Amino acid sequence: MEFQTVVFYLFGAIAVAAALGVILVRNPVHAALCLVLVFFSSAAIWLLLEAEFLAITLVLVYVGAVMVLFLFVVMMLDINVDRLREGFWSNLPLGLLVAAVLVVEMLLVLTGDVFRQASSPPALPTDASNTESIGRVLYTLYSYPFELAAMILLVAMVAAVSLTLRKRKDVRYLDPAEQVKVKAADRLRVISMPAEKE
Amino acid sequence: MMEATWQTLATWFGPTWPAVWVLLKIIALLIPLMLAVAYLTFAERKVIGYMQVRIGPNRVGPKGWLQPIADALKLLFKEVIFPTQANKGLYVIGPIMALTPALLAWVAIPFGENTWIANLNAGVLFVLAVTSLEVYGVIIAGWASNSKYPFLGAMRASAQMVSYEVAMGFGLISVLLVAGSLNFIDIVHSQAQGRFAEMGLGFLSWNWLPLLPLAVVYFISGVAETNRAPFDVVEGESEIVAGHMVEYSGMAFALFFLAEYANMILVSFLTSIFFFGGWLSPVGFLPDGLHWLLIKAAVFLFLFLWFRATFPRFRYDHIMRLGWKVFVPITLIWLFVVTVWLLSPLSIWR
Amino acid sequence: MVENYFPVFVFLVVALLFSMAPLLLGRLLGPSRPDPEKLSPYECGFEPFEDARIRFDVRYYLIAILFILFDLEIAFLFPWAVVFKDMIAEGAHAFYVFGTVMVFLAVLVIGYIVEWKNGALDWE
Numbered sequence: 001m002e003f004q005t006v007v008f009y010l011f012g013a014i015a016v017a018a019a020l021g022v023i024l025v026r027n028p029v030h031a032a033l034c035l036v037l038v039f040f041s042s043a044a045i046w047l048l049l050e051a052e053f054l055a056i057t058l059v060l061v062y063v064g065a066v067m068v069l070f071l072f073v074v075m076m077l078d079i080n081v082d083r084l085r086e087g088f089w090s091n092l093p094l095g096l097l098v099a100a101v102l103v104v105e106m107l108l109v110l111t112g113d114v115f116r117q118a119s120s121p122p123a124l125p126t127d128a129s130n131t132e133s134i135g136r137v138l139y140t141l142y143s144y145p146f147e148l149a150a151m152i153l154l155v156a157m158v159a160a161v162s163l164t165l166r167k168r169k170d171v172r173y174l175d176p177a178e179q180v181k182v183k184a185a186d187r188l189r190v191i192s193m194p195a196e197k198e
Numbered sequence: 199m200m201e202a203t204w205q206t207l208a209t210w211f212g213p214t215w216p217a218v219w220v221l222l223k224i225i226a227l228l229i230p231l232m233l234a235v236a237y238l239t240f241a242e243r244k245v246i247g248y249m250q251v252r253i254g255p256n257r258v259g260p261k262g263w264l265q266p267i268a269d270a271l272k273l274l275f276k277e278v279i280f281p282t283q284a285n286k287g288l289y290v291i292g293p294i295m296a297l298t299p300a301l302l303a304w305v306a307i308p309f310g311e312n313t314w315i316a317n318l319n320a321g322v323l324f325v326l327a328v329t330s331l332e333v334y335g336v337i338i339a340g341w342a343s344n345s346k347y348p349f350l351g352a353m354r355a356s357a358q359m360v361s362y363e364v365a366m367g368f369g370l371i372s373v374l375l376v377a378g379s380l381n382f383i384d385i386v387h388s389q390a391q392g393r394f395a396e397m398g399l400g401f402l403s404w405n406w407l408p409l410l411p412l413a414v415v416y417f418i419s420g421v422a423e424t425n426r427a428p429f430d431v432v433e434g435e436s437e438i439v440a441g442h443m444v445e446y447s448g449m450a451f452a453l454f455f456l457a458e459y460a461n462m463i464l465v466s467f468l469t470s471i472f473f474f475g476g477w478l479s480p481v482g483f484l485p486d487g488l489h490w491l492l493i494k495a496a497v498f499l500f501l502f503l504w505f506r507a508t509f510p511r512f513r514y515d516h517i518m519r520l521g522w523k524v525f526v527p528i529t530l531i532w533l534f535v536v537t538v539w540l541l542s543p544l545s546i547w548r
Numbered sequence: 549m550v551e552n553y554f555p556v557f558v559f560l561v562v563a564l565l566f567s568m569a570p571l572l573l574g575r576l577l578g579p580s581r582p583d584p585e586k587l588s589p590y591e592c593g594f595e596p597f598e599d600a601r602i603r604f605d606v607r608y609y610l611i612a613i614l615f616i617l618f619d620l621e622i623a624f625l626f627p628w629a630v631v632f633k634d635m636i637a638e639g640a641h642a643f644y645v646f647g648t649v650m651v652f653l654a655v656l657v658i659g660y661i662v663e664w665k666n667g668a669l670d671w672e
Contacts, residue, residue, distance in 0.1 A: 007557065029341060050549055056323045057623045064330025065619040068360060069612040075341050129319040131380055135627030140641050143648040149624060150655040153617050157659035160613040161668045164606050176519040220555045224562050277578045294567040301563040305556050316555040323626060357608050360615040367622035371629045378633030449574025453567060515671035522669040540636060541646060547633060
């Protein structure tokens with residue numbers, strides 16, 4: 001499987017370069033787009049690890065949805081880069097602390113037993129569907145975490161609505177539902193009149 | 199004869215043969231696709247022309263048949279403008295990001311029992327994921343232009359595209375439920391079974407009948423996804439000129455156009471495959487084949503043009519209401535109906 | 549299974565090249581006569597009077613957030629859609645799975661109703 005190794009290094013290199021781009025480029029929009037590239041190349045690497053469903057879902061959810069929101073936010077909040085830099089030194093200690101925690105966590109994971117296995121999982125047959133394998137366990141064996149996911153999504157939905165929704169007073173609002181329901185008879189009355197003579 | 203030719207070719211190319219073979223298949227797909235796109239623009243002008251009692255383009259070539267070629271050449275020799283305030287790099291990436299996903303989605307589409315480039319087990323999911331990337335072309339183009347109309351157009355377009363993706367996704371879940379697979383070929387196969395198919399009335403066994411509301415929702419969402427009339431507020435010429443494409447000229451503009459039309463054709467093919475039996479023949483005594491898929495797709499493409507000639511443009515708040523408050527409930531209710539139907543003894547999908 | 553994705557990889561490369569080629573061709577074949585008026589942002593003939601990148605209504609973010617949540621739901625339901633028919637045929641756990649998914653959907657319908665009642669789905 002020489003070719004797969006080449007593809008792995010190709011996407012691995014893209015992922016690393018793009019990840020560096022995320023933290024090094026100055027323009028926040030460019031950084032967000034680099035992050036898109038990171039997700040995309042990680043999806044390709046997951047695919048090489050035979051995780052078809054997860055890889056495509058990564059593209060569908062993270063690239064297709066989450067990053068769209070990120071882009072909306074960085075594009076539209078007209079972030080002033082100079083103002084952001086002002087807080088650099090005061091926030092540095094906190095940033096370093098978070099970075100240190102992350103590094104320790106990563107080291108713990110990487111030195112753990114999970115990653116000491118054989119380099120790649122055994123190749124699945126051509127017609128294997130890992131969507132099906134996930135489906136067989138997700139709703140039976142893991143039904144409890146599955147319902148928890150529903151609850152988390154519900155909380156997220158309610159939170160999003162209550163945090164961002166503002167009724168604007170300065171707009172004239174027409175309810176489209178009412179407009180669609182309107183019938184000709186509500187707006188126009190045809191009356192018959194006797195003809196008038198001059 | 200054919201077999202022998204392939205054999206010789208395979209020995210010539212040696213180990214690179216699989217790659218060459220895939221490349222040949224890709225070329226065999228891309229050339230007809232590009233021709234279809236070119237002549238779809240021609241068909242659009244002709245069809246809308248006749249619907250408005252005009253004759254449409256008829257000057258270039260016999261009866262105007264060389265018009266798309268002339269258009270392409272003209273665009274090729276036009277200047278590609280880079281506005282001073284634009285963000286150069288992203289300005290170039292915008293049209294590339296619009297066209298690449300529009301083409302990439304085609305890799306998973308089957309054209310017959312054994313005619314496909316990639317037969318993916320998660321084909322539907324793949325196409326859904328790739329089409330969800332199309333929004334990037336619009337956002338990047340709109341932002342990189344650094345001009346008001348493109349920016350407004352991009353915002354509207356992306357909010358509209360993501361809204362209708364929700365309805366499309368929920369609609370597809372029911373299709374997958376009755377097919378029991380994410381594979382396009384299995385989805386077509388599942389439509390070849392049933393009481394009516396055995397009676398030789400295959401078209402009554404296709405998904406459109408039991409999933410009628412979803413077929414309608416899916417196709418209309420497809421029209422909205424591709425930002426076509428009557429959902430074309432993105433490029434509503436009377437409001438924001440041409441939306442995210444305002445600053446683009448020449449070939450850069452042509453790429454957005456190619457992407458839009460390739461997506462229209464894609465939506466037509468997907469609707470035919472999901473709900474109208476793909477390459478299956480509608481009646482028992484006629485053989486199945488690629489021509490059926492093409493005919494079905496052509497009918498949906500005609501609908502696209504018909505819509506454009508018929509409906510006035512929707513207002514934006516109406517578009518959002520239709521997506522979130524009408525289509526999402528319909529798909530959810532029908533998802534429930536299909537689930538119960540599957541569990542009940544009346545299930546027609548054994 | 550990975551070998552199924554080999555054509556996808558080739559197609560990705562071809563599609564990228566295919567999208568870049570016209571841009572290059574257009575740049576090579578087309579004229580290039582820059583002019584300050586031509587290169588200024590289009591604003592119906594007016595001089596652009598402020599930066600184009602303005603703040604936007606929060607509704608756009610709300611739509612994007614709701615889209616993420618619904619997209620996740622759809623992703624959660626895909627495996628179910630694939631196996632449910634087989635599970636019914638096998639008879640094992642079909643009703644249990646039905647219950648699990650219906651509870652999941654019910655929770656999300658509650659969220660949907662909350663949005664609707666709060667007017668999060670209206671576009672003012």
